[in-house]
Amino acid sequence: MVEFGGWDLPVSYGSQIDEHHTVRRAAGVFDVSHMCVVDLRGPASSALLQRLLANDVRRLQAPGKALYSCLLREDGGILDDLIACRLEEQWFRLVVNAATAGQDLEWIGRHAATTGVTVLPRRELALLAVQGPMARALALPLLPAACAAPAAELQPFFAASCGDWFVSRTGYTGEDGFEIALPAEVAAAFWSALCAAGVRPCGLGARDTLRLEAGMNLYGQDMDATVTPLESGLAWTVVLDDERDFIGKAALLEQRGRGALRRFVGLVLQERGVLRPHQRVVTGVGADGEVTSGTFAPTLERSIGLARVPAATGAEVQVEIRGRLLPARVVRPPFVRNGRVLVES
Amino acid sequence: MSNVPAELRYTKSHEWVRVLPDGSLQIGITDHAQAALGDLVFVEVPEAGRQLSAGDACAVVESVKAASDVYAPVGGEVIAGNELLATQPELINQDPYGQGWILRLQADVDPDSAGLLDAAAYGELSAAGH
Numbered sequence: 001m002v003e004f005g006g007w008d009l010p011v012s013y014g015s016q017i018d019e020h021h022t023v024r025r026a027a028g029v030f031d032v033s034h035m036c037v038v039d040l041r042g043p044a045s046s047a048l049l050q051r052l053l054a055n056d057v058r059r060l061q062a063p064g065k066a067l068y069s070c071l072l073r074e075d076g077g078i079l080d081d082l083i084a085c086r087l088e089e090q091w092f093r094l095v096v097n098a099a100t101a102g103q104d105l106e107w108i109g110r111h112a113a114t115t116g117v118t119v120l121p122r123r124e125l126a127l128l129a130v131q132g133p134m135a136r137a138l139a140l141p142l143l144p145a146a147c148a149a150p151a152a153e154l155q156p157f158f159a160a161s162c163g164d165w166f167v168s169r170t171g172y173t174g175e176d177g178f179e180i181a182l183p184a185e186v187a188a189a190f191w192s193a194l195c196a197a198g199v200r201p202c203g204l205g206a207r208d209t210l211r212l213e214a215g216m217n218l219y220g221q222d223m224d225a226t227v228t229p230l231e232s233g234l235a236w237t238v239v240l241d242d243e244r245d246f247i248g249k250a251a252l253l254e255q256r257g258r259g260a261l262r263r264f265v266g267l268v269l270q271e272r273g274v275l276r277p278h279q280r281v282v283t284g285v286g287a288d289g290e291v292t293s294g295t296f297a298p299t300l301e302r303s304i305g306l307a308r309v310p311a312a313t314g315a316e317v318q319v320e321i322r323g324r325l326l327p328a329r330v331v332r333p334p335f336v337r338n339g340r341v342l343v344e345s
Numbered sequence: 346m347s348n349v350p351a352e353l354r355y356t357k358s359h360e361w362v363r364v365l366p367d368g369s370l371q372i373g374i375t376d377h378a379q380a381a382l383g384d385l386v387f388v389e390v391p392e393a394g395r396q397l398s399a400g401d402a403c404a405v406v407e408s409v410k411a412a413s414d415v416y417a418p419v420g421g422e423v424i425a426g427n428e429l430l431a432t433q434p435e436l437i438n439q440d441p442y443g444q445g446w447i448l449r450l451q452a453d454v455d456p457d458s459a460g461l462l463d464a465a466a467y468g469e470l471s472a473a474g475h
Contacts, residue, residue: 296386
């Protein structure tokens with residue numbers, strides 16, 4: 001177990017590598033109840049989120065559609081990353097990170113103050129992520145009757161609310177599956193039922209290697225308030241080129257105009273060893289870069305990482321590991337999606 | 346409960362020491378240590394001929410989670426590192442006191458007078474969660 005944001009989190013239930021492979025090949029379940037579900041309701045909730053989020057919730061026309069976005073400060077620094085889902089015309093549900101939830105609620109609440117939008121954290125909900133190629137098939141029969149039919153119809157990045165339950169076809173592993181918010185008092189029974197059906201309990205250790213193979217950023221490690229989405233590989237989540245004004249937009253436009261943005265890249269280590277956060281990346285173009293996340297990737301059976309490097313960095317770099325410079329290839333994440341390796345090692 | 350073989354000597358930093366028939370020492374990390382580290386994915390062993398003082402960082406074991414140093418239980422000259430670990434670091438998880446040995450050392454002191462722990466003392470220490 002490890003302490004994180006005031007929560008005790010299981011790192012693994014046995015072999016972390018076996019848990020990783022189970023999610024790539026079959027199905028695993030993660031208890032991610034430390035993450036915070038926040039409901040925004042009211043006629044002005046869409047306008048509020050258009051102002052607060054770098055991505056544009058006007059993309060969420062179909063009911064249940066979800067998107068990924070950063071929450072920015074005025075200077076473009078990232079306060080958090082989150083999933084926003086439009087459940088009804090005037091009802092949005094956000095899922096935010098544990099360590100930042102208090103700050104997020106304060107920030108959202110402050111901007112909601114004069115809008116009439118109610119901001120309600122749903123701490124009574126547990127959150128379980130069931131992930132892997134067999135996840136949906138194994139989880140569907142165990143959902144409450146009111147949820148099973150809408151959940152079975154969900155396309156990727158859509159969600160359905162059914163009574164106290166909320167099922168979204170999203171995840172943080174690069175595999176198919178559901179993230180399921182449910183009343184905390186029934187979560188243990190649902191967890192047990194999943195395990196009885198053959199879904200393997202998985203810890204936060206496997207969650208980290210899976211998300212890194214999937215090329216997904218971790219807030220607080222790959223990005224924080226000192227960097228913007230444009231230098232975190234997240235330009236695709238920012239809608240900059242229309243009339244909408246959002247907090248941080250001016251700073252991002254200015255940064256983009258200056259050019260020479262640092263790049264956020266994937267690395268594949270070419271020798272034995274393990275990339276770790278904060279290792280120095282020697283680029284040969286003047287300035288150094290830095291590894292932000294690194295680990296041993298069980299699917300690739302070698303070490304991979306994410307790194308922030310100078311704009312002119314080429315296809316080959318060196319990473320300093322315990323005083324030695326080891327060669328690494330620069331690649332475009334993701335490394336793995338839906339069980340398939342997408343980069344050359 | 347982790348496995349603590351009675352015939353070995355131990356350190357507070359979770360290395361074990363076996364006196365081989367030729368008087369040299371075989372060194373590895375304990376069952377308790379491998380369990381705490383989790384799946385090992387990379388091991389850096391010392392090269393033969395390297396001189397070590399007691400307490401020197403002499404090898405690195407990396408699990409998926411983190412990198413950890415292995416410390417020389419006593420001073421001496423490295424005779425060999427376990428080359429098998431280059432391609433099979435998981436041997437330390439599977440057989441920490443056997444195929445997962447890390448290095449052999451020609452000690453420059455008598456291991457019986459080097460302040461090492463016996464199995465009972467190490468068993469108490471690891472059970473207490475240190």
